[in-house]
Amino acid sequence: MLNGPEHLASPGPLIAIGGAEDKLGKRTVLKRFVALAGGENARIAVIPTASSLGPEVIEVYDALFRSLGAEAVVPARPESREEAEDPDLVARLDDVTGIFMTGGNQLKLSAIVNGTAFGEAIKAAHQRGVVVAGTSAGASIQSSHMVAFGSGGSTPKQRMTQLAAGLGLIRDVVIDQHFGQRNRYGRLLMLVAQSPGLLGIGVDEDTGAVMTEEDGHEVMRVVGRGVVTVFDGRNVVSNAHEARRAAPLLASGVVMHVLPEGSVFDLTDKVFLPQKPKVDPSEAEELAVAGRDLKRLARDIAAGDISPTVLRRRLARQHTEGDRA
Secondary structure (H helix, E strand, O other): OOOOOHHHHHOEEEEEEEOOOOOOOOOOHHHHHHHHHHHHOOOEEEEOOOOOOHHHHHHHHHHOOOOOOOOOOEEEOOOOOHHHHHHHHHHHHOOOOOOEEEEHHHHHHHHHHOHHHHHHHHHHHHHHOOOEEEEOOHHHHOEEEEEEOOOOOOOOEOOOOOEEEEOEEEEEEEEEOOOOOOOHHHHHHHHHHHHHOEEEEEEOOHHHHHHHEEEOEEEEEEEEOOEEEEEOOOOEOOOOOOOOOOEEEEEEOOOOEEEEOOOOEEEOOEOOOOOOOOHHHHHHHHHHHOOOOOHHHHHHHOOOOOOOOHHHHHHHHHHHHEEEH
């Protein structure tokens, strides 16, 4: 369902998933996507264009999203730029509340979708409030600049990877996926060293970077099992302009943020936003009881109303309860 006239709506959330999202256990990342898409009212378009698999990839996500409570799943798979101009296919995105792009080959996805009516429909849906998520290739294409291909490794080297145009749903960033698992630190550092105006975002597997617009700022929240790594190269000193082919690059002054689940990062100001720690209600009650016991013990000691033997027993009990908590 539409959220009203496009010029009155706020852009929907974006979720960049690092690939290999849990589909059988807690399914934390996928649950967050379905919830943002409307829960039991969610109508989700699945776009598996990047995948080399057949209809089974749609069957998997259809079963997944329905099992998580979504109302409907709509397949939308252009396999050529000609199909991506088909009005009937484009119209499938008109009344969805969520769009999910699968993994596969991001260069294939970009080559088929970018600059077509289908690609414009994805961007229009995002602008009117639809949540757009993608895993692996579907994560990379969300940014204005996309990693086309490249090797792994921890050392940034000249020509280690190459950029292509993404959908531009979020600007001035480049998103890489399977980040820690495939050791893609070097290639993201290379891109940041060559283009310091881009914020490098590396997303681990079974991890989502949930990006929302809040008070004119793009804010990212991390959900899932791994971490999101951010490289800020605004003050980088590099030899990228003169290094020879495959030579290691100088990249000094890059600020790195490693953000586990629950972390919040302002992508506009490029700063970490500390959050107040959340206390489990059961743990809070245990702490309150322990605090009251300590206060009573302090009063008894001050009044001289407690024997050394009883004091030792009560102190031992306090230590035991503290270890258990």
